[in-house]
Amino acid sequence: MSISSREEYDLVVLGSGEAGKYLAWTAAKQGRRAAVIERQYIGGSCPNIACLPSKNIIHSAKVASYFHRAAEFGIRAPDWEIAMEAVRERKRKMVSGLLDMHLENFQKSGAELILGTGRFIGPKAIEVKTPEGDTRQLLGKQVVINTGTRARVDDTPGLAEASPLTHIEALELDSIPKHLIVLGGGYIGLELSQAMRRFGSRVTVLERNERLVHSEDDDVTEALHGLFLDEGIEVLTGTHVTNVEGRSGQAVTVYAEHSGKKITIHGTHLLAATGRLPNTEGIGLEVAGVDVTERGHVKVNERLETTAPDIWAVGDCAGSPYFTHIGYDDFRIVRDNWAGGNRTTTGRQVPYCMFTDPELARVGLSEKEAKARGASYRLAKVPMAAALRTRTLGETRGFMKALVEPEGDRILGFTAFGTGAGDLLAPVQIVMQAGLPFTTLRDTIFTHPTMPEGLIALFGSVPARVT
Numbered sequence: 389m390s391i392s393s394r395e396e397y398d399l400v401v402l403g404s405g406e407a408g409k410y411l412a413w414t415a416a417k418q419g420r421r422a423a424v425i426e427r428q429y430i431g432g433s434c435p436n437i438a439c440l441p442s443k444n445i446i447h448s449a450k451v452a453s454y455f456h457r458a459a460e461f462g463i464r465a466p467d468w469e470i471a472m473e474a475v476r477e478r479k480r481k482m483v484s485g486l487l488d489m490h491l492e493n494f495q496k497s498g499a500e501l502i503l504g505t506g507r508f509i510g511p512k513a514i515e516v517k518t519p520e521g522d523t524r525q526l527l528g529k530q531v532v533i534n535t536g537t538r539a540r541v542d543d544t545p546g547l548a549e550a551s552p553l554t555h556i557e558a559l560e561l562d563s564i565p566k567h568l569i570v571l572g573g574g575y576i577g578l579e580l581s582q583a584m585r586r587f588g589s590r591v592t593v594l595e596r597n598e599r600l601v602h603s604e605d606d607d608v609t610e611a612l613h614g615l616f617l618d619e620g621i622e623v624l625t626g627t628h629v630t631n632v633e634g635r636s637g638q639a640v641t642v643y644a645e646h647s648g649k650k651i652t653i654h655g656t657h658l659l660a661a662t663g664r665l666p667n668t669e670g671i672g673l674e675v676a677g678v679d680v681t682e683r684g685h686v687k688v689n690e691r692l693e694t695t696a697p698d699i700w701a702v703g704d705c706a707g708s709p710y711f712t713h714i715g716y717d718d719f720r721i722v723r724d725n726w727a728g729g730n731r732t733t734t735g736r737q738v739p740y741c742m743f744t745d746p747e748l749a750r751v752g753l754s755e756k757e758a759k760a761r762g763a764s765y766r767l768a769k770v771p772m773a774a775a776l777r778t779r780t781l782g783e784t785r786g787f788m789k790a791l792v793e794p795e796g797d798r799i800l801g802f803t804a805f806g807t808g809a810g811d812l813l814a815p816v817q818i819v820m821q822a823g824l825p826f827t828t829l830r831d832t833i834f835t836h837p838t839m840p841e842g843l844i845a846l847f848g849s850v851p852a853r854v855t
């Protein structure tokens with residue numbers, strides 16, 4: 389097919405993830421001809437199979453935890469049960485509402501949504517195969533790659549044959565696994581383990597590192613480990629899985645080495661939560677002149693430009709930290725650069741929150757990172773119970789801590805493990821972003837009794853400056 393038979397667009401986006409969809413909607417609203425190619429999940433992973441559905445299920449599990457604790461709150465609830473198909477239905481309803489929202493945004497903005505699988509057939513030229521078997525060829529003045537990542541199922545013997553659940557299937561369960569074995573003690577492993585435990589599943593977490601979420605400070609990982617043990621979750625860190633037998637959903641056996649001993653774990657279900665791989669193979673990047681990194685991400689500079697002119701890459705596939713809010717910031721970067729600005733990823737804040745209950749949230753430096761860099765700091769740390777709100781809720785577990793400059797007053801980092809930790813990030817982030825002193829938070833009047841009030845206690849305990 390010749391170039392002339394290709395349909396011409398101002399903007400073609402491959403993958404309808406976070407940044408790409410906003411770029412297309414924005415361009416189309418500005419009167420530019422924009423198309424988004426999506427093979428399966430309209431709006432990307434977040435609303436369909438990742439953040440929002442997982443937090444929906446996790447909230448049902450939170451409600452279940454209240455039933456477990458009913459007597460503590462003075463409520464008699466002798467007869468209750470989890471109806472997993474109804475838990476799933478609640479989630480599906482939300483996802484369906486989000487889909488409608490996305491379709492409306494496409495319709496209102498004028499951006500064209502093309503359902504199908506796309507791959508480059510030349511510089512800035514993409515061929516799309518539709519589910520009906522049709523083929524279209526699109527040529528974009530500008531092209532954005534936004535293809536995301538997928539769950540990694542490693543080459544442990546027997547693992548692939550066991551058809552382990554990934555987050556996608558785990559969020560679609562309509563019955564409670566009798567015994568769920570979870571590979572990986574990172575974000576997905578921990579969020580989903582706790583939820584499944586609260587629904588009544590026996591849960592065993594196998595993590596190859598010596599600690600859960602091993603990049604965090606030791607006090608944080610210890611607190612998380614303690615939480616999991618208290619909830620009745622078996623946690624085996626420092627565990628090397630050697631092989632797997634059976635089939636997830638029926639019976640599965642995991643063979644592993646733990647503390648120098650061979651161990652065998654029998655379960656009914658297996659969840660692979662051992663990291664993610666970028667969706668960058670088989671999409672013709674080589675014919676488009678787009679290079680990839682050693683880890684398989686699209687190679688981009690700090691403006692998110694690839695190695696090919698007028699082709700940009702955004703979100704997980706570009707190696708941006710794997711969070712939806714970072715995907716959204718990638719949108720802002722590309723949008724502003726297209727408008728003649730010079731916005732970059734350099735030095736941007738990367739806040740995050742793991743939605744265990746309670747949550748673990750962090751922005752900026754941890755103690756571990758500060759020590760690795762040889763950076764000195766003043767440390768303030770208070771128990772979560774310092775925020776009196778936690779006592780009214782019966783949720784006093786955890787702590788918050790902040791690293792402050794030794795000789796100045798700027799906040800270098802903030803970590804909270806406790807109820808509402810994710811929301812506590814916001815005021816701290818704003819102070820950090822504005823370069824304001826920690827005393828701004830210490831001296832603010834926060835409403836009583838709310839969680840931010842705890843920041844007064846935290847920042848009131850910063851040791852005196854090193855002189």
Ligand SMILES: Cc1cc2nc3c(=O)[nH]c(=O)nc-3n(C[C@H](O)[C@H](O)[C@H](O)COP(=O)(O)OP(=O)(O)OC[C@H]3O[C@@H](n4cnc5c(N)ncnc54)[C@H](O)[C@@H]3O)c2cc1C
Nearest residue numbers: 403405406427432433438439506535536703704710711712
């Ligand atoms: C279970 C889970 C929970 C999470 N929870 C959170 C959370 O609470 N908070 C948070 O910030 N982050 C969370 N994340 C991470 C977050 O979901 C990702 O960082 C984010 O969705 C990545 O967005 P993206 O735009 O880069 O890619 P995606 O949203 O994955 O979009 C890529 C799209 O491209 C499509 N695609 C790929 N290849 C092609 C092709 N060849 N042709 C056509 N279409 C294609 C895919 O179908 C997909 O829809 C979670 C992730 C998981 C898995």
Ligand SMILES: NC(=O)c1ccc[n+]([C@@H]2O[C@H](COP(=O)([O-])OP(=O)(O)OC[C@H]3O[C@@H](n4cnc5c(N)ncnc54)[C@H](O)[C@@H]3O)[C@@H](O)[C@H]2O)c1
Nearest residue numbers: 572573574575576577594595596661662663710741742743
């Ligand atoms: N709340 C959130 O923001 C949220 C929630 C879920 C996912 N995410 C994003 O998605 C990413 C992927 O999540 P994830 O949990 O798949 O990855 P992860 O990188 O967070 O955790 C994977 C864990 O699996 C362990 N592991 C790897 N191979 C193993 C093996 N063979 N046996 C045992 N353990 C093994 C790793 O040591 C690691 O601790 C996260 O890093 C995060 O960026 C974010």
